[in-house]
Amino acid sequence: MSAVREKKTRSRGGRRAPGARGVSQALGELSDSQVVQAFLDGEARAFGELVDRYDKRLLNFVYRTVGDRERAQDLVQETFVRVYRHLHRFDQTKKFSTWIYTIASNLAKNELRNRSRNPLVLFQTIKKNWEADHRPLEWEDPKLRPDDLFRKRHLKELVENAVAELPEHHRIVFVLRELEGKTYEDIAEITGCNLGTVKSRLNRARNNFARIIAPLLD
Numbered sequence: 001m002s003a004v005r006e007k008k009t010r011s012r013g014g015r016r017a018p019g020a021r022g023v024s025q026a027l028g029e030l031s032d033s034q035v036v037q038a039f040l041d042g043e044a045r046a047f048g049e050l051v052d053r054y055d056k057r058l059l060n061f062v063y064r065t066v067g068d069r070e071r072a073q074d075l076v077q078e079t080f081v082r083v084y085r086h087l088h089r090f091d092q093t094k095k096f097s098t099w100i101y102t103i104a105s106n107l108a109k110n111e112l113r114n115r116s117r118n119p120l121v122l123f124q125t126i127k128k129n130w131e132a133d134h135r136p137l138e139w140e141d142p143k144l145r146p147d148d149l150f151r152k153r154h155l156k157e158l159v160e161n162a163v164a165e166l167p168e169h170h171r172i173v174f175v176l177r178e179l180e181g182k183t184y185e186d187i188a189e190i191t192g193c194n195l196g197t198v199k200s201r202l203n204r205a206r207n208n209f210a211r212i213i214a215p216l217l218d
Contacts, residue, residue, distance in 0.1 A: 032096035065108040079104045162213040170205035
């Protein structure tokens with residue numbers, strides 16, 4: 001019986017099949033495209049690797065766009081559901097990061113449109129943000145001195161408030177470029193706009209952002 005188990009733990013080449021830790025480590029060394037292919041080839045844990053890579057990044061992006069952390073978490077979860085369902089349709093000649101950001105961006109835009117049409121939803125969001133003001137910010141460096149920590153909190157709050165005041169089409173390109181570090185080409189693909197429109201919107205967004213935040217920094 002032990003001989004049978006030993007045989008099952010070996011691959012066709014005579015080597016031991018990798019355990020869960022070995023598979024996770026191996027997946028972590030692959031490119032996004034290779035991880036996608038591994039999932040399509042039947043390696044279920046590959047999807048978990050994609051989630052690990054993009055969960056926090058997408059949450060930051062969507063939260064900065066919609067201004068509601070709990071709703072952002074829901075939208076990110078919906079993003080991964082759609083990725084899971086449609087990964088077999090993904091064009092692997094394209095960048096996976098651009099594709100997943102496009103899905104998240106579309107969901108965020110739909111959320112903003114629905115919110116603008118529903119006064120009750122808007123009120124609930126504002127009320128939730130009031131309550132969030134009394135909670136400590138996440139992901140802070142505990143090694144910072146209290147005065148540095150206060151300045152960091154204050155500056156982060158000013159930036160988020162200024163970004164929230166930008167029009168939707170300006171806010172998305174601003175967040176993608178200035179806060180997510182996306183290239184103009186990636187932003188064009190994510191938003192479905194041409195490069196000229198992206199650069200024009202980004203220029204206006206930067207000017208609006210500067211106009212909004214300047215009085216707050218005095």
